[in-house]
Amino acid sequence: MSYPGYPPSDGYPAFPGYPPTGQESVYPPAGQYAYPAVPGGFPPSGGGTYPAAPPNAGFPGAAGYPAPGGYPASGGYPGAPQAGGMPPYPGGSGFSVPPTGPGFGGYPQQPPAQSYAGGGPAQIPGFPGGQVPSPMPGLPAAVVQCTQGTIQAAPNFDAGRDAEILRKAMKGFGTDEQAIINVVANRSNDQRQKIKAAFKTMYGKDLIKDLKSELSGNVEELILALFMPSTYYDAWSLRHAMKGAGTQESVLIEILCTRTNQEIREIVNCYKSEFGRDIEQDIRSDTSGHFERLLVSMCQGNRDENQTVDYQKAQEDAQRLYQAGEGKLGTDESCFNMVLASRSFPQLKATVEAYSRIANRDLLSSIDREFSGNVERGLKTIVQCALNRPAFFAERLYYSMKGAGTDDSTLIRIVVTRSEIDLVQIKQMFTQMYQKTLATMIASDTSGDYRKLLLAIVGQ
Template identity: 40%
Template structure:
């Protein structure tokens, strides 16, 4: 068919044999009726074998008979706690989200998860047990939430593997290597977190200290990764892994296989997997398309793509509203050896590769040209390619095949970007698109990292009550800054005015600022309630849709309760595209025990993971130990102090400074996480009187990195909160560029607490008004909003 031949134009040998049989039967002595019946039957067979439609259908029928169970949507491998076995859909789909029962009051929120996706054609080479793939899995954020691995040719594509029983030994080896690599860092974290009683520098309150330390480390043990779906079809394998604490939120996994290639036997084709995380459906398609570098071979690949999209169909139950086809899902990513080549003469291609002129090559890349012209993957997107072609290399070498002298044998192929990762639809943002450098096969692995927007139904009855109490308590707080409410207007008037500001082309941001920036927490809550009552819409969602950039971030943070602000900022700082360890440290180390408890109560149900887990994954060493201890230990927040204990702490710290063996981190962690603010203030004073040294300078000399920053934050905030925030604001606005995230966080979170005092301290310390600094460092409506919080018309 693909060669363009007309099966009717050349009679086959089978057809000729049937005609000969009919001729022989004409001379038989069988009864006339029996002869007629046999002749008609053979004529029918002859017609069928010469039929174009039959020739198209029969390879698929044969393929289904041969592949059999391989194509079954209910036959895949998944992990269970302490077990790994082949499961049916009924086994795994019933494990729904336990916290979202039928009587849950739902409120939809969107949260971001980091997704790692990679594809690798391993050329039929089985991995050795000592193969190190940790570099392949490395990403800027180090640990993602979801990992998707696609392989092609995990077994040699010979007849025994295509037609014989499926060889799962190789796929088990790859899964074993993946499991080891993903959990290697977590195991390292566990080793680092082991508690050693002999290293405790303070023996006072020995029993309570030991028990508290044990509780800290036991609660901070990170969860490992679990395989939620692993499916193989001949040489194509896809394996999906997810953090085990997210496993209860994964529902309705399913697979769909499409065999292409020779007779549709599956040497080419796709394995697609789908599942639902919280309320968002994901579909990952691992493909291996038709090969060939001759002119016109790209049409075969386009044909495979069309066949994959038309034949992929997922199992769904009548009672559930589940997507059936690939493009029906919310988040869709396709990965694999797509085999698209560069439409240039081989000599020209190799010359451009030597010169590393990737843009000139990509202008002639078949996939890129097809995407632009809408000939294939219409509506799909691909990230910017800044890496070298991934095919074809000499085995165990970094030299392209055909570039080394004296090479013989093997398929002669010009370099090309055969291995690709593309995506469809909204809700996906790609941050990384690059390749690995393992030389196991003649292909190089390609990897990408995405941020996926996931809809989470997280507001349970208890959580709603908590937020209600938060809002009630926030209404009791008075504005303590120079920001004054504007002339009294009803909340209904404000809601109607905001609605008018949203209409038409663009948003009247000035109206939004003049209303929201000049209303206290109680008034903002009433405006939100009135807006929902009048227009049956969520004001926060409307603001998120209408506003942009830094203004959007600042206004949305302003509209949250204090605890919601902390929770949102912590999650973004610990798991966002850019890890902001200092922001997370500042929030944790400046909150009281009761505030930390409220943050933890909200964090877990909101994001489906514990705060301890995110801290454990995205911080390290003594800094991590300090943060985990700080959120685990309940501190006394009153004014009373134990003067004897203060002097003991001062002596211990001084003794550490005198030692030449270095700092005893466990002692500092214990003192700075267990003692009250009043105790730390007295400690700084007593330490200076007894030894003539400043505690702050001792910390700077003895500690380093993020651990030093955390200790200084705890001490400075305890001694003088306004001075601490003035210093942070100075650093955010000093030098080239502005740290807008820090500027927004401080001004918004302190606006209804002590921003006026911070302004006074800033002016006193740096001889420059804070509004003047904000005005010079910002612009537009973003500047107007921040100045409104400062109560300035600068």
């Protein structure tokens, strides 16, 4: 596999701030998430119900969220702090989710696929089963679009014309950044590769080198990321997460625990062909223990992708997980690895629901109690993607900008990699979870051409 313009010999210099000095986001912040089962608004499929919580049992360690005597029928948790603008959780169940601080609970589940006019659920690449999710309870059906990405292939595309526009934007004194933004933010990744090839054919120059000479900082990182083939960008991000001193474990988790089998296999092959290295060996040398085993499992790209759910197996897996964790002294980590690394995402969703009935506790809460550090974050990422993949990325985006400073590399990576897959749904979940739009938060956290380009990709 070869990627024009990105020979490893160039070294493809590390982007400014990559890894972000002192700003590497640890996802999720240790001890900050409880993700208890949500009563009321999100009953498990198949008609099951969450058992009533025994006194003070539903939310261990989440001070302020005891549930004496079970869940209140009218929704809302006794003692839940309302200060700080805690928005009502989507679905109208009365459950309030604080967007900041400890006690963030109730990871939203991804609703089942919904049939649209014309018959059958819409098939969309990038979603488990390729199906568009139905809206969250209480959200009008019209909000969910069949088109998932904010960036679409431009109609009447002319690679030569775009190459000419970029050449004029960079020629002479100064750079017309707006002209560059207008092109790159409105072309698909495949079209950008064609522009890159046309540029070299027409002018005998490398577009990437010209862009690097004209741009700097975050806007340079963002534009170069947009011009990388998507598989190469994932492989490049993984390489830089393990290159040099230290390891960016959150990047390894974000990519390896969320991609499809085909995407992972292509990433593994690209990593080998472009960097001359074996990704599994690099993971083994940079990580250890149960976290290493989880990532090696992910690298195989062998997750079951059968979209038919076996509810009997879900019940058996839920019982197995309970006996491996909450139901015994100590934890059988290999059992968690086996189930979460091999089952399909729809199957895992059914397992999570069965687990809540067996353990009287959400699986995410049990993982919180039984694991710690990077393996905890990796296992929870898999469960979160099974429940609601767009909500997982919305949360990652939120914490890349929350507080002092911005984790620009995480912000750029997620916006770029999801821009043609499910950024529409990520934006919707972001608004529901944090009561502000993604565009609003980006606008307040960034500036200049960097802000303009991000907003052009995300859409208003």
